[in-house]
Amino acid sequence: MEEIEVEDQSKTREAHNKSRVKMNKYALGCALLASTNSILLGYDIGVMSGAVLYIKEDLKISSTQEEILIGSLNVCSLIGSLLSGKTSDMIGRRYTIVLAATTFFIGALLMGLAPSYPFLMAGRVVAGIGVGYSLMIAPVYTAEISPAMTRGFLGSMPEVFITIGILLGYVVNYAFSGIPNHWNWRVMLLLAAVPAVGIGMGVIVMPESPRWLVMKKRLIEAKTVLVNTSENEEEAEVRLREITRAWELHESSSFVGQSVWKELLWKPTPATRRILIAAIGINFFMQASGNDAVIYYLPEVFKAAGIKKKKQLFAINVIMGTAKATFVMISALFLDKYGRRPLLLLGSAGMVIALSTLGLGSMFFEHTAHKPTWAIVICVIAVCADVSFFSIGLGPITWVYSSEVFPMRLRAQGTSLAVSVNRLVSGVVSMTFLSVTKKITFGGVFFILAGIMVLGTVFFFFFMPETKGKSLEEIGKLFEDKKTSDEGSDEMSGT
Template sequence: MAETEQKMEKNIALTGTPAKRQNKRFAMACATIASMVSILLGYDIGVMSGAVIFIKDNLHITDTQVEILVGVFHLYSLIGSTAAGRTSDWIGRRCTIIFAAVIFFVGALMMGLAPNYAFLMVGRFVAGIGVGYALMIAPVYTAEVAPTSCRGFLTSFPEVFINGGILLGYVSNYAFAGLPNHLNWRLMLGIGAIPSVLLGFGVMGMPESPRWLVMQGRLGEARRVLNKTSESKEEAEFRLADIKEAAGIPAECNDEVIQVAKRSHGEGVWKELLLRPSPSVRRILIAAIGIHFFQQSSGIDSVVLYSPRIFEKAGITNRNKKLGATVAVGFVKTCFILVATFLLDRVGRRPLLLSSVAGMIVSLVGLATGLTVIENSDKKLPWAIVLCIMMVLTFVASFSIGLGPITWVYSSEIFPLRLRAQGAAVGVAVNRVTSGVLAMTFISLYKAITIGGAFFLYGGVATVAWFFFFTFLPETQGRALEETEELFGNFRWRSALTKKKMNKNQNQSQLGQEQPTGISQVQLGTTKGQP
């Protein structure tokens, strides 16, 4: 059992069971508002899948320009995610969320008013930076505010809002598709400014992250925030003690405000994270980079961004039907992410992740097979069309129930406090670069190796991902954020597998010992009841 939990049990044994307070609601409200910033990315991904059809017709651009327009947004977001770690350590997590919303608001307006391709690219540059900030800060803030018992549930909220944004983007495509081509795509992109306005006002009512407050020496404020977001006063005190220990503040120091050593706002941390990491920090960094890389390299953005093209290759040629099928993709994706939020703290990160990736592998192979059959057939094959549609829906469902939300949950909770902001920024940077490269090369890739070959390739990458997750990622469910460095230092997958097998054998042994007793009692009762 974790050291923090042992301390809490000892205290509860002496003082009695602490009264639970309904503070999960406040923590949930904070997580919801902070995670709303992720809807900005989701909306852009969803809306561009359909808007690009009308942009291509209206601005007369080539397939190569389409790839750049769609994919370069994710590379632009790299700038924001890289800067977000230092910014959030400097001005705080809450102000960084507001900053992200303002940047995206400007970018969305520029895209909606763009008179030509060049101006549209400038608007995507600005909006991309805002999304980069949003992707990094939302899971970090949520992880730092959430109590341990529901951290997985709350930290999955950013992915929920990404999926909600994708669905809204798809619906926007379908709703505005009937307008003239010079107007519809501009409205699709321009109304993306509305969520950022609502977000900016909502964040005003949120508290600052207690961990950031402790790093600034503002212990009194941190204690008040923890009292509001913990399930009991005892839990709040233990969380504060763990944060103080991680920040290098003496446990006996309980002043309202204390003088802390001047921290570099990100400088020096990069050296410990990248140049001279300890073995456990190196393992954490590889885990974060790996899970972000495989989340995107398994082809999710190719499916979400280019779903109308995939459905066209599958044999659906009517524009409204293609956009309608795309809405179904968004609906399934959103439904399954909601299921995932309730499973994260019950099933655990590791089992959910492995089963999710296994489902993705099967779906990618099935989709690749269906598309290959259709491409090499001279006549229309209804069964192959149905197979392709079902495999797309199964793929996004499998992704959303595991790899989608767990990537953000896992990478936000494994870094030590002193490295968390910059570590999360590195993970998001890898995520955005991989996403951008795939989005900018998908059309060229399927023209080179066929569309079926492209999805066979993604299936191979997903298979490698499954083995990486199985051998490298320990379970973090129920662990305090301050314990993860030790967890990664001690984790060995063979030991974890052996321990799981031993626990299973022990449970079977206990059941086996109990069974004869139960049988004996039944037999005695039966004998006694005989005439």
């Protein structure tokens, strides 16, 4: 049995090496369709950063209500994230994507047509649930359908589309800022329904995840999908045997009949515990870095720096969005070549420098009535650097890593748990950002965020082994054998 397994893994690696030369177009198409779901969150982040300026004027809401309005989508997405694991195991990955798009579509209509603040909040709640579903299911589906040697690039697509959505939101802010205040923010929010419809229709041509099909014992359908996403039938056969063996080992284990949540949280094995620490840790630091809050409240930051005209504020947003989109694509292109750890460590270390610079710039503005152009330019560069380093590291790699480290039996609900932590931290940071800045100033907040990223860099170095080039079935061994995991970390750190 062991000889057969070694032979299979050898064949798998050989097949994967061939796939380095050419991207599988069918797998790429599936990943793109699934990842377009993530454009919904990106668009909301981008468009709300500008729309909220007009909502405050039109609905006469306070700063506290503004924080609740912005952060509520992230907190409510916690509901969708927690439900998505069980849902996707029951009805499949593909139909969960449809559910996510439909829920967000309803939320977008409620927000755009809201006659008052309570109705607007109701729309945020519904849209948030849809976002929670989409953030979990897009990376899981992409990871499960991708060949190992291109999984980093394909798994980065959700973050690519989040970034594209943010940039679209900024462009829409700029384009519709000139129409009457009562209508501009409504048009901005209603336009979010357009991609939701396209996503729901696009899923019709997507295949189901081959690993979910194996879980449901639909092996013929699973093989068909694997043939389409592999370089040749031999590679597809090897991948199918690996997936089937992994599932059969689970069915013959003592975990059969137990709750997945019990296996994850109540009595996790040492390997499962290490996986949880890595997956939850990276999701925690992704949002504790304050990236979402910085994007949501960037106009407030630069208003404090002396820029008052909304057109100028939105223009800065577009510049930042362009930088973010550029660097997330660069990261996606090199993720399978250089691996997860080097880019993650580079990105987090770069964020420390950028946030520290932004903190210094903000403190300068707080202690002088004069707002020199050179200081504003430095702050704009620091913001662009912050989001760019985020897009190199934490942005794409969080989704890739979260969806690939869990074993098949735990993947959907394990990823949903990690993403739930992501959403909870994002909501807390977004809903307290302005209140905290009033207590300790923008400069103080940016220095705290820089300190958090110092801790994050240390965490990534010690707790996250390299997963580049390994099949989903092989990755678990990095966590099962602690010595192997440590050796992987030493190799990547050059020791």
